Amino acid sequence: MRRLKSLFIHGGRSLLAILLAAFFLLPLFWLLTAPFNPRATLRAAIPSTPTLENFRAVFANRFAVRALLMNSPILAGGAMFGVTIIATLAAYALSRMRIPGHNVLVYVLILFSSVVTGTAAMVPIFLLLYSLRLIDTHIGVILVSIGGLLPTGIFLIRGFVDSVPRSYEESAIVSGATTWQMFRHVVAPVVRPGMMVVAVWAFVQAWGDFLIPMILIRSPDKMPAPVAVYSFYTEGGTPILTVVSAYSLLYTLPVAALYLFVNWRYGFRFFGGIKR
Amino acid sequence: MAPALIFIGVFLLFPFVWVFIISFTNRTLTGLGAVSPSFVGLQNYLRLFDLQRWMRPGEFGNALWNTLLFVVGSAVLGQVPLGLGMALVFHRCRRALREAVFTLAIVAWILPGVTVAFTWIAFLDRDFGTLNAILTSLGLGAVDWYFDYPLLAIILFNIWRGTAFSMLLFSAALGTIPPSYWETSEVVGATGWQRFRDVIFPLIRPHVLTALILVTLWTFNVFTPYLITGGGPLFRSETVSMYTYRVAFRFLEFGRGATAAVIIMVINLILAVGYLVSLKRQAVYQ
Numbered sequence: 140m141r142r143l144k145s146l147f148i149h150g151g152r153s154l155l156a157i158l159l160a161a162f163f164l165l166p167l168f169w170l171l172t173a174p175f176n177p178r179a180t181l182r183a184a185i186p187s188t189p190t191l192e193n194f195r196a197v198f199a200n201r202f203a204v205r206a207l208l209m210n211s212p213i214l215a216g217g218a219m220f221g222v223t224i225i226a227t228l229a230a231y232a233l234s235r236m237r238i239p240g241h242n243v244l245v246y247v248l249i250l251f252s253s254v255v256t257g258t259a260a261m262v263p264i265f266l267l268l269y270s271l272r273l274i275d276t277h278i279g280v281i282l283v284s285i286g287g288l289l290p291t292g293i294f295l296i297r298g299f300v301d302s303v304p305r306s307y308e309e310s311a312i313v314s315g316a317t318t319w320q321m322f323r324h325v326v327a328p329v330v331r332p333g334m335m336v337v338a339v340w341a342f343v344q345a346w347g348d349f350l351i352p353m354i355l356i357r358s359p360d361k362m363p364a365p366v367a368v369y370s371f372y373t374e375g376g377t378p379i380l381t382v383v384s385a386y387s388l389l390y391t392l393p394v395a396a397l398y399l400f401v402n403w404r405y406g407f408r409f410f411g412g413i414k415r
Numbered sequence: 416m417a418p419a420l421i422f423i424g425v426f427l428l429f430p431f432v433w434v435f436i437i438s439f440t441n442r443t444l445t446g447l448g449a450v451s452p453s454f455v456g457l458q459n460y461l462r463l464f465d466l467q468r469w470m471r472p473g474e475f476g477n478a479l480w481n482t483l484l485f486v487v488g489s490a491v492l493g494q495v496p497l498g499l500g501m502a503l504v505f506h507r508c509r510r511a512l513r514e515a516v517f518t519l520a521i522v523a524w525i526l527p528g529v530t531v532a533f534t535w536i537a538f539l540d541r542d543f544g545t546l547n548a549i550l551t552s553l554g555l556g557a558v559d560w561y562f563d564y565p566l567l568a569i570i571l572f573n574i575w576r577g578t579a580f581s582m583l584l585f586s587a588a589l590g591t592i593p594p595s596y597w598e599t600s601e602v603v604g605a606t607g608w609q610r611f612r613d614v615i616f617p618l619i620r621p622h623v624l625t626a627l628i629l630v631t632l633w634t635f636n637v638f639t640p641y642l643i644t645g646g647g648p649l650f651r652s653e654t655v656s657m658y659t660y661r662v663a664f665r666f667l668e669f670g671r672g673a674t675a676a677v678i679i680m681v682i683n684l685i686l687a688v689g690y691l692v693s694l695k696r697q698a699v700y701q
Binding site: 160164165168173181228229243246247250254255260265267285289293349350365383384388 | 534
């Protein structure tokens with residue numbers, strides 16, 4: 140009886156796993172098949188004559204290639220470096236300066252960043268960059284991304300910084316290191332995994348962001364990939380699905396690769412950060 | 416510390432204050448309102464809350480109602496319970512099975528918004544969509560999702576998109592419960608439901624609250640569904656973030672857009688304060 144019950148539970152669980160896997164996988168089926176189909180429609184079907192012709196069509200469009208291989212990496216890379224460096228320094232200061240209530244401060248900043256980013260902040264951000272003459276520049280988009288991502292970045296890296304024993308730093312100071320030397324040679328090596336996590340996270344966020352560049356970038360040769368994909372439309376306004384699907388797949392690859400890397404290196408799960 | 420404060424000041428605090436000021440002006444991108452915006456008092460707010468046209472398609476009330484349905488459907492009834500259920504069911508089972516399901520959910524969560532928007536346009540298409548192909552082969556009729564149920568379509572999309580966060584959060588929370596608790600409840604012969612109600616739920620209640628408020632806050636601001644339905648047809652799936660975008664960057668009326676943004680921020684702020692208060696209350700009890 141007990142065995143029957145356990146068999147039942149295992150069977151039910153496997154069935155549930157299959158249903159859930161289908162729910163999460165089926166919408167992606169189109170993305171995996173259409174790029175290789177010479178006559179791709181919105182129908183997801185394994186192509187009878189798979190081809191790489193669609194990718195050739197993508198690379199024939201110099202404007203789209205530039206968006207994918209130059210503009211997007213510049214924007215995401217800039218945001219990644221900015222967020223990682225500034226968040227590390229800020230988390231270090233927060234952890235060492237003994238500001239009263241700094242835990243609450245970080246929480247308030249995170250909540251505040253989700254209150255203010257998104258469409259609600261787009262009007263003042265646009266006007267701000269307009270008056271700074273940074274509309275239609277890469278640096279403008281990068282600065283806005285850094286501002287929006289910083290609070291969560293500080294939150295993510297804080298746990299790693301807190302784990303550096305203070306005695307390490309004290310002994311460095313005793314042996315005559317400057318503050319900067321101490322930070323570089325003692326603190327940075329210990330928090331490097333945390334910096335990696337923040338860097339990957341910031342890159343993925345900035346790479347996938349659509350709203351900020353859509354509002355701030357005007358000229359086609361500066362657009363990143365998520366905005367440029369909307370150039371693959373016919374004059375009637377319908378997407379050319381063969382090229383759109385191939386381009387979407389190429390645009391997705393870096394994110395997928397980073398995920399695999401993080402999962403292999405660290406395991407993809409929450410670290411101590413969820414402890415409220 | 417200083418660079419971080421400058422960035423946060425310029426790109427978070429400053430816009431927060433400025434948007435209030437703009438919301439009382441008739442600022443536009445082009446024309447007279449761009450050169451010399453003038454103070455118009457509460458006019459934008461009265462226009463936004465003009466009760467006679469409040470609920471008409473394309474007006475703010477309609478967008479606010481859609482947002483409410485969208486948030487309740489996809490966050491409160493969708494992502495959080497589904498994430499909790501997945502974490503519970505796969506907590507104590509074979510590693511391979513759990514990894515497979517979790518990986519697929521995480522992939523849906525991390526792919527770029529534009530990519531998933533295209534795949535969902537294809538997935539729910541009336542004539543060629545994968546879902547309708549499955550429904551038809553099961554003998555059920557095809558459904559015109561984007562025309563008949565646009566709001567339901569983006570709710571489904573958002574559940575698919577965001578469940579991974581709740582799932583990972585609850586999975587980590589369950590990991591902190593000592594295995595002996597599970598074993599004891601097995602020995603005393605508790606059913607699965609009793610064990611959940613009397614042992615597990617009280618232990619993870621703080622995380623449930625965290626997930627509910629964070630996911631609600633994020634869902635409120637999410638913009639990706641605009642790439643799928645564009646708010647249509649006839650504004651039936653337009654949420655307040657799409658409304659703000661349309662007024663500010665399609666009509667280029669920044670004053671009116673800022674007014675809608677202020678309302679969004681006030682609602683968000685209430686949610687955030689609620690979150691902080693509940694955190695504080697838990698801290699007192701423990």
